[in-house]
Amino acid sequence: DTAVSQTPKYLVTQMGNDKSIKCEQNLGHDTMYWYKQDSKKFLKIMFSYNNKELIINETVPNRFSPKSPDKAHLNLHINSLELGDSAVYFCASSQGKEFKALFFGSGTQLSVL
């Protein structure tokens, strides 16, 4: 049983397209995240949701829109994809209180051509 699962694992698309990445966790956590890992492996938070409420929006372009239909799901929709959006996107979850560890999905490698 995968704890944090995200799909697809690979996404290759053309500039200007719109795409979505889905994430689900079965850990019973109440907080979910999107992180971006660039080509130099640097990991940076994009968004955090706690019980479906947006908590962190880390100056991400508004072409990126997260959606949390329930606390077990956090999807990421990206409009008008640009070359610079190419990266690995990681979904993660944690139990919100007391600085609990984040558990990450396996990542989605997005390539914008």
Place this chain on the structure above:
Amino acid sequence: AQKVTQAQTEISVVEKEDVTLDCVYETRDTTYYLFWYKQPPSGELVFLIRRNSFDEQNEISGRYSWNFQKSTSSFNFTITASQVVDSAVYFCALSEAFYGGATNKLIFGTGTLLAVQP
């Protein structure tokens, strides 16, 4: 501002050598947590350890050990008798309290690529 520095970009060792990965952090918080994650070549991020700022005891888990020293703001990670399967990028991270603790924002270092040669 919160910051994590992993000065070692790449380390290469031969199997069975011991290796220490350095992590230095900056924070103004009195309560904070530190983490290590492993990213093997397959790409997933694997949680290794979490320590809070009030617990400076060293931790050992099999071949892995961690040395936390508040006086030097360091949280170093040592692998004893390294193996090829230890080859990965290792990230140190610092938590930043947010929204009354309802979420845990991790500030990651830039990672250290460890290559263990057979």
